[in-house]
Amino acid sequence: MSLFSNITLGQYYPGASLLHRMDPRAKILALPLVMIMVLLADGTAGFIMSGIPVLLALLLAGIPPGTYWRGLKPLWAILLIGLAIQSLTYPGEKLWQWGMLSVSREGFILGMKLSYRLSLLILSTMLLTMTTTPMNLTAALEKLLQPLKKFGVPAHELAMMMTIALRFVPTLLEEAEAVMKAQQARGGSVSTGNLNQRLRASVALLVPLLAGSIRRADELAMAMEARGYRGDTGRTRLKQFKYRPVDIIVLTVLIALTIVVAADRWA
Amino acid sequence: MPGIIDIKNLYVSYAPGTPIQRHALRGISMAVEKGEYRAIIGPQGSGKSTLLQVMAGLIEAEGRVSVCGKDLRHKKNRDGLWRQVGIIFQYPERQLFEDTVFNDIAYGPRNMGLSEDEVRRRVKAALEAVNLDEEVYCLSPFKLSGGQKRRAAIAGILAMEPEVLLLDEPTAGLDPRGKRQLMDLFSNLCRKKQVTLVLVTHDMEEVAHRADTVTVLYRGRIAMGGTPKEIFARCKELESIGLFVPFAAQLATSLQAKGLPVRNMTTLPEAEQEVARLLKGRA
Numbered sequence A: 001m002s003l004f005s006n007i008t009l010g011q012y013y014p015g016a017s018l019l020h021r022m023d024p025r026a027k028i029l030a031l032p033l034v035m036i037m038v039l040l041a042d043g044t045a046g047f048i049m050s051g052i053p054v055l056l057a058l059l060l061a062g063i064p065p066g067t068y069w070r071g072l073k074p075l076w077a078i079l080l081i082g083l084a085i086q087s088l089t090y091p092g093e094k095l096w097q098w099g100m101l102s103v104s105r106e107g108f109i110l111g112m113k114l115s116y117r118l119s120l121l122i123l124s125t126m127l128l129t130m131t132t133t134p135m136n137l138t139a140a141l142e143k144l145l146q147p148l149k150k151f152g153v154p155a156h157e158l159a160m161m162m163t164i165a166l167r168f169v170p171t172l173l174e175e176a177e178a179v180m181k182a183q184q185a186r187g188g189s190v191s192t193g194n195l196n197q198r199l200r201a202s203v204a205l206l207v208p209l210l211a212g213s214i215r216r217a218d219e220l221a222m223a224m225e226a227r228g229y230r231g232d233t234g235r236t237r238l239k240q241f242k243y244r245p246v247d248i249i250v251l252t253v254l255i256a257l258t259i260v261v262a263a264d265r266w267a
Numbered sequence B: 001m002p003g004i005i006d007i008k009n010l011y012v013s014y015a016p017g018t019p020i021q022r023h024a025l026r027g028i029s030m031a032v033e034k035g036e037y038r039a040i041i042g043p044q045g046s047g048k049s050t051l052l053q054v055m056a057g058l059i060e061a062e063g064r065v066s067v068c069g070k071d072l073r074h075k076k077n078r079d080g081l082w083r084q085v086g087i088i089f090q091y092p093e094r095q096l097f098e099d100t101v102f103n104d105i106a107y108g109p110r111n112m113g114l115s116e117d118e119v120r121r122r123v124k125a126a127l128e129a130v131n132l133d134e135e136v137y138c139l140s141p142f143k144l145s146g147g148q149k150r151r152a153a154i155a156g157i158l159a160m161e162p163e164v165l166l167l168d169e170p171t172a173g174l175d176p177r178g179k180r181q182l183m184d185l186f187s188n189l190c191r192k193k194q195v196t197l198v199l200v201t202h203d204m205e206e207v208a209h210r211a212d213t214v215t216v217l218y219r220g221r222i223a224m225g226g227t228p229k230e231i232f233a234r235c236k237e238l239e240s241i242g243l244f245v246p247f248a249a250q251l252a253t254s255l256q257a258k259g260l261p262v263r264n265m266t267t268l269p270e271a272e273q274e275v276a277r278l279l280k281g282r283a
C-alpha cells in the first residue's frame, strides 16, 4: 500500500516475548558474542553450535517467520552472488561443467558456508533491533559506554545523536511519501517517464526533503535549548535498567558456547 | 447519470498484514456531481485525507472508484488522472522546490506539455488569482513568508486548470483575511467555471455558508450526508462525534429547546431574520 511499507528490515516489532523483555544491555552484549561464535565456527559441530542460539532466539521472539523472510529479501541477491562467485572461481574437484564455467566442490561448500554465516549474522542483528525499541537501544548503549567516558568517549552525545537520527527516520519517510504524492499530482512521478523526467522528478522530491530536514533540525535545536538541554550533566533516567537472572543465564551460556566453538576450531 | 466522482464500497487499510494495520476507510459509497461544492467534515483520523487521496488516484484502494469517467482500478488511469484532478494537500508549501516562484508554478503546466506561451499565461493568471505580487515572480520560493508560500503552492495547482479540485484543509494556519480570500477564490472557481470542489475542512461557518452538500466521516464510515441545513440540524449527533455546529445552528437548537417557534438555520443572515421575526411577533 504505502510506498515504504516494505522496509521491514530490522524495524521494531511490538511484542512481549522473552526476547522483548530481556535487558537491552544484555541483548547488545549478546550480539557480539553470537557474531564471534558464527565467524569462528568451522565444521559441522561448530555450525550447529553457533546456529542453535540464533534459531532458538528466532523461535522465542514471537515474530511470524514470514517477517524474517521478508526482512532477508533485499539480501537474497547478495547471498546468491556470493555463492556463485565462490563456486565458479575456487579451484578444486569439478562438480558441474557448462562451457567455460565450472563449479568446484570445494568452492560450492565454501560458498554455502559463507551464505550460512552471513544469514546468521543478519538474522541476529535483525533480532536485536526487532525486539528492542530504538529508545531502549540507545539508552542501553549509552549505559554500556559510560565507563569509557573517563577516556573522553562522548557516550551521551553519541547516544543522543543516534536517538535523534532514529527518531527522525519515520518522519522523513512520511514526509518523503507526502512530497512524492504532491509532486505526482503535478505530473512529476518518480516511477514513470523517461530517465530525464525521472531525474527531474527526483530533484522535485529531494529539494523539499532537504529543506524540511534543515528546518526541523533548526526547530529541534531551538526547542532543546529553550528547555535548558545541557548534555547529560546531572541528568537522571525515569526507567532504570536491571539485569534479571535470565539475562545472566543467557550471557553465561553464550560465553560458554563461544569458548567451546573456539576450542573446536583450534583443537 | 453517475457523478463526476463515483465511489462504491471503498475500503482502504494502511500497512495491511502487519501488527500496525489500520482500516482507514471501511465501506464508503458516495457520488459528487459535476460543478458541485462538496464539503467533507469529520474528527481527526476519520479518514478524510485518505478519501481525498483515493479520489486523486494517489492510493490504490479496494472497491469501485471512478473519477472524470475513468475507472481508477486501473493503474494507467490513476497515473494519468493528475491532468484533470488537482489536489491541494495539507501544508502544500512543502512541495515547493524550484529556483523561482515562477518556475515552481510552471512545473505542473510544463509537465502537461503545454507551449511556453500558454504556460506563461497560466502562471500569470494563477499568481493573480492567489493575490501574489509580480515582484515575487523571480524570488526563490524559500524566501517567501509562510502565507505567501501557501499561496504560491496553491497557484501551482490552479495553473493546471483542473476540472476537479480536491482541497485538504487548505487554509489551516492562515490569518482570517487570507482564509477568506482563498475560500472566495475556490468558491468562485466552482460557481463561475463549474470546477467541481471537494473541500475537507474544520471551518463549519464556511460549510454552512457555501457548500452545496456535506459528507460527515466518522471512523472510516459515512456518518451523515445531506445539505448543510439538514446536517447542522442534527446538532447533538455532531457534538457526540466531536464536531461543532455553526453559531446560527446552535442558536436555533437552543431557542427550539426553550420552546420558541424558530426554523432550522445555519447562517448568520438567516439567524438575523428569524430573531427579527420572533421579536416582531412579541411586540
Ligand SMILES: Nc1ncnc2c1ncn2[C@@H]1O[C@H](COP(=O)(O)OP(=O)(O)O)[C@@H](O)[C@H]1O
Residues within 6 Å of the ligand: A002, B014, B015, B022, B023, B024, B042, B043, B044, B045, B046, B047, B048, B049, B050, B051
Ligand atoms: N501513511 C499512513 N500510514 C499509516 N496509517 C495512516 C497513514 N495515513 C493515515 N493513516 C491512518 O489512517 C486513518 C485515517 O487518517 P486520515 O485519512 O489522515 O484522517 P484525517 O485526514 O480525517 O485526519 C488514521 O487512523 C491514520 O492514523
Ligand SMILES: [Mg+2]
Residues within 6 Å of the ligand: B048, B049, B050, B090, B168
Ligand atoms: Mg487529514
